[in-house]
Amino acid sequence: MSEINLKIRIGSLELKNxxxxxxxxxxxGIETADFMDLNQxxxxxxxxxxxxxxxxxxxxxIAETPSGMLNAIGLANIGVEKFIEEKxxxxxxxxxxxxxxxxxxxxxxxxxxxxxxxxxxxxxFEINVSCPxxxxxxxxxxxxxxxxxxxxxxxxxxxxxxxxxxxxxxVTYISQxxxxxxxxxxTAVSAINTxxxxxxNVYTRKPKLSHITGGxxxxxxxxxxxxxxxxxxxNVDIPVIGIGGITSFEDxxxxxxxxxxxxxxxxxxxxxxxxxLKIINGLEEYLRKFNFKDINEVIGSLQLN
Amino acid sequence: xxxxxxxxVIEKKILSDxxxxxxxxxxxxxxxxxxxQFVNVRVSESCYPYLRRPFSYCDVEGDTFKLMFTIFGQGxxxxxxxxxxxxxxxxxxxxxxxxLEDDYEHAIIVGGGLGIAPFPFFTRFLNEKKKIHSYIGxxxxxxxxxxxxxxxxxxxDDGSIGYHGxxxxxxxxxxxxxTFYGKIKIFACGPTPMLKAxxxxxxEFDVDCEVSTEESMACGFGICQGCPxxxxxxxxxxxxxxxxxxxxxxxIKL
Numbered sequence: 001m002s003e004i005n006l007k008i009r010i011g012s013l014e015l016k017n018x019x020x021x022x023x024x025x026x027x028x029g030i031e032t033a034d035f036m037d038l039n040q041x042x043x044x045x046x047x048x049x050x051x052x053x054x055x056x057x058x059x060x061x062i063a064e065t066p067s068g069m070l071n072a073i074g075l076a077n078i079g080v081e082k083f084i085e086e087k088x089x090x091x092x093x094x095x096x097x098x099x100x101x102x103x104x105x106x107x108x109x110x111x112x113x114x115x116x117x118x119x120x121x122x123x124x125f126e127i128n129v130s131c132p133x134x135x136x137x138x139x140x141x142x143x144x145x146x147x148x149x150x151x152x153x154x155x156x157x158x159x160x161x162x163x164x165x166x167x168x169x170x171v172t173y174i175s176q177x178x179x180x181x182x183x184x185x186x187t188a189v190s191a192i193n194t195x196x197x198x199x200x201n202v203y204t205r206k207p208k209l210s211h212i213t214g215g216x217x218x219x220x221x222x223x224x225x226x227x228x229x230x231x232x233x234x235n236v237d238i239p240v241i242g243i244g245g246i247t248s249f250e251d252x253x254x255x256x257x258x259x260x261x262x263x264x265x266x267x268x269x270x271x272x273x274x275x276x277l278k279i280i281n282g283l284e285e286y287l288r289k290f291n292f293k294d295i296n297e298v299i300g301s302l303q304l305n
Numbered sequence: 306x307x308x309x310x311x312x313x314v315i316e317k318k319i320l321s322d323x324x325x326x327x328x329x330x331x332x333x334x335x336x337x338x339x340x341x342q343f344v345n346v347r348v349s350e351s352c353y354p355y356l357r358r359p360f361s362y363c364d365v366e367g368d369t370f371k372l373m374f375t376i377f378g379q380g381x382x383x384x385x386x387x388x389x390x391x392x393x394x395x396x397x398x399x400x401x402x403x404x405l406e407d408d409y410e411h412a413i414i415v416g417g418g419l420g421i422a423p424f425p426f427f428t429r430f431l432n433e434k435k436k437i438h439s440y441i442g443x444x445x446x447x448x449x450x451x452x453x454x455x456x457x458x459x460x461x462d463d464g465s466i467g468y469h470g471x472x473x474x475x476x477x478x479x480x481x482x483x484t485f486y487g488k489i490k491i492f493a494c495g496p497t498p499m500l501k502a503x504x505x506x507x508x509e510f511d512v513d514c515e516v517s518t519e520e521s522m523a524c525g526f527g528i529c530q531g532c533p534x535x536x537x538x539x540x541x542x543x544x545x546x547x548x549x550x551x552x553x554x555x556x557i558k559l
Contacts (some may be wrong), residue, residue, distance in 0.1 A: 027527055031527050056530065058533065062529065064355065220352075
């Protein structure tokens, strides 16, 4: 049987396959080791880190919705320092790319986090400018073109590692934000973060989340995510990492065919913690079955007309 | 070690109008379980319902385990209607379980409503090692389940069976009468008001008390961070799925 190539390249970042696990859906990267061989992943994107630890929001933090869920975790995390001390040594034992996700409440905090982590043996940064569940930073930044530009510019200036900007879909034209990210030197963008959503318990007449609104994720958002990725690819020449409700290799292929260089598996990790491996194997089988030798032949191969 | 594996439905038993007991076969999930731990069941391969459903181990025997639940929503409806022989993708054992090894002679079980679910396994596991006293609370006699429990007393809100009143009051009367000779420890699971009352009772009588807590969760093993429980000193949160579901009642805010 001939070798199938699953390797892809995003700037200087080479992944053994295009399947990453999304920030906030995979803990600090090691918790899922009982369920699968983590060495097979294209990459692991850590839980969002802030400079100082964050407690996160009170319960209820999650609510199930049709084919998806709402979350308002509130960026609960152990902070950069403890991450370097306790989690990074374990992550480094895994033979995959480690991408650290940063979420901050100010431009200075983003830069400070990146400066500290830049000295560590990590492969790239993903900058979260799109969390809908915190008061400062998050969406407030992600919806403001000039702030996204400023954060990208300053983060890129603080590191030689690839910088991926994670974009919010809660804007009119996501491609404008991708363009700003490109102009300010980002290596790639990942799209999409969650959509702002809400659910009410009709028996108590209270919101189902303590934060009232939360981020909607899961298969419910997939067609929307795909359209946003398509919009970026049509308008801006920057590598895109597709995210949004991927549960199977077919779902992953939709994003790749549209032109995403890689995909992230998010909420589905909660439902099927060995899912990413099934998706990687499914991609390989698909390529074999349809006589492709290289995943790059499929990427961006959308047939229009 | 946690496992993700298929468990096969081998038996279903209706315990009351409301409550059903389903037996599954899976060696890994049965042999490695401790009382108070739970499993997370993928009830549908489709996207609706999407998230897994957590259930505590109700009983474990050989390579089988039982789950007890009420048919409440879409997920439990699917499980209750699953034909014998069907298989479900199940993750477990999850969570910490009860600390049974402590220094005590009498294990006092307090279960409110379906909160009795973890205690048949608990009772089987402790067997003759400790003296067990079970207190079962329910709204009416239709919700009372005594499956797998021994040496039990019942309290119902409407007095339709057993003591007319709540189960914590019933336990209080026994504590006041000092009917237990030897050191006791309370193990409880049930609605929050019951756990709150037990917290007060355990402080008053200076008795150790472990409670099994509940919170909406997605993953069941700590990656989604969706199931926080606040620490008693307000310093932060622990996760029900990973740090719990069993906590010393003094440790958390109820």
